[in-house]
Amino acid sequence: MANFENITIEKGMYQTKGGISGALEKLDPSENYRGTALEGLDAFSRQLKRFDIKVKGRNSDCVEKFFQSSNSAALFPEYVSRAVMQGMERADILPNLVATVTDIEGMDYRSIASVPSEDDKSLKLVGEGAKIPQTEVKTRENLVKLHKRGRMLVASYEALRFQRLDLFTVTLNQIGAYIARAQLKDAIDVLVNGDGNENPAGTLNVATGGKVTYEDLLKLWTELAPYELNTILASTPEMQKILSLSQLQDSNAGLDFQATGRMITPLGASLLHTPELEGGKIIGLDKNCALEMVQAGGVVTDYDKLIDRQLERAAVTCTAGFSKIFTEASKVMNC
Secondary structure, eight states, X not given: OOOGGGOOOOGGGGGSTTHHHHHHHHHXXXXXXXXXXXXXXXXXXXXXXXXXXOOSSTTOOBGGGGGGSHHHHTTHHHHHHHHHHHXXXXXXXXXXXXSEEEEESSSOOOOEEOOOOHHHHSOOOOOTTOOOOOOOOEEOSSOOOEEEEEEEEXXXXXXXXXXBHHHHHHHHHHHHHHHHHHHHHHHHHHHHHOSSSSOXXXXXXXXXXXXXXXXXXXXXXXXXXXXXXXEXXXXXXXXXXXXXXXXXXXXXXXXXXXXXXXXXXXXXXXXEEOTTOOSSEEXXXXXXXXXXXXXXXXOEEOHHHHHTTOOTTEEEEEEEEEEESOGGGEEEEEO
16 A cells, blocks of 8 residues: 555556546545545645645645656646636536536447337336337437537746746636536537437427517426426526516515525526527426436646646647437427
């Protein structure tokens, strides 16, 4: 069992399954620190403590602190990946849309689908000796389209070496936010137009041209049945129309929105502001069974360049795609 202060860190750890975090965790399991002062830290965080690298707060270190030794330099790409991931999580509303996340190791993935008929949706009584109704599950005809999203870090080590890590983290967080918004746009495209397997969302129109009424929301709720309307996505103009409805302007909802910024929940659904949604549309969906997210690894950095202090044009990327699970679990309302 290796002590975290005596582990040799090298580039090759990034090429192992689970990346450097997984490799460090195998050498230095977190379970060994239960009941100690280091409980709650993962293996990577213990390495930061080993080299006394503070990445946040008023007393955060400068970037050059990572490069005091070859061991600590090998931690720098993972710090970058984690900071980008942190930014993605802060700006990410995908957990409110995605029913499941599938991690794959290659670039080819074919999802499965079940397309129940109206007869399949009703579980009928089965008499003694009678045949039990069946639900057919089969693979999709087309592969899930994966998109690589990312940003290029264009800076020299000399330009960054004396910058505080806290400030550099803010920049990396913003890169993560850009990636999250791009992935959200991909998810919306699949919800509206389908994933290439002839499964676009069903559409309905508002009763009065361009004007959203409470009756339109009720229609969206009924059209989605038997699925549950638990999430509504609206672009900025449509969000304003929904928030302006008299039925959604009671005093309790108004006070809650003004005090906390939490959106009201029409018909019990989470109302999410989605500027990426264009064309005067509102999407209603059942987040529990509408969308699958497929990702090939997490955030990937050019670790060779970063470790060798060659920050010029070092890429930070994330590859993911989306597939519909149940086509009828999402509807689009044209306004």
